[in-house]
Amino acid sequence: MRVKLSSEKLQSDFVKKVEEISGQDLLACNQCGKCSAGCPVAFAMDLLPSQVIRLAQLGLEEVLDANTIWYCASCQTCLSRCPRGVDLPRVMEALRQIALKERGDYLEMPEISADLLTQAPQLALISGFRKYTY
């Protein structure tokens, strides 16, 4: 992927917002890749967890288009493997919040089929609402 970098992007509101919501220092990540190597859902992701944090560091908002932030199950495997102690699940959550709030990319409850509503465990529905709505 070819992208243009600029100092404006590196210090953009986007980067600040991600850092504020997640409470993490994005530049603490030195791209070792242990998160991606251990991620149990990495096979389904179009961007690996380490790539997501790289794009976020560089202030590239394209990161919100990746399916990674939605596939992330917040299982914390990456956090426990990270030698720099970056809480990547929190970064993913921050990106999700931005995608939900600013892009309006959220789940509309009436779109859920009656079948799913009656068959899915309540627990899955509640976590789904928490993750895909705001």
Added chain:
Amino acid sequence: MKIPYFPGCTLYTKARGFDVSAKASAKALGFELAELPQWNCCGATFPLATDNLLALVAPTRILVDAQREGERLATLCSICYNVLKRTNKLLQEDKEKREKINLFIEEEYKEGVRVLDFLE
């Protein structure tokens, strides 16, 4: 001996059998799982965004109800366990957030409840 117990939604629906068998095992081992007199949904996810206090209100209410019943709270569902234990840790460590949530729910969470999994 009675241990306060939080069943959560699943133990009454999809995992009815687990509830029955855990209570029976507890009885055989000489203690009783005493369900909280009133309880609500645990919220099913622990909020990761630092500013999302609202999602902590539900699990905090459960912990407040639990502290009235005793020092411990047993759970069977692994998600309830996860959410309640992490909320408990946060409330014990972050005084400012604890006070904010206390004001919001108009109850007082004090330190001291221990969240346990049934196997513990």
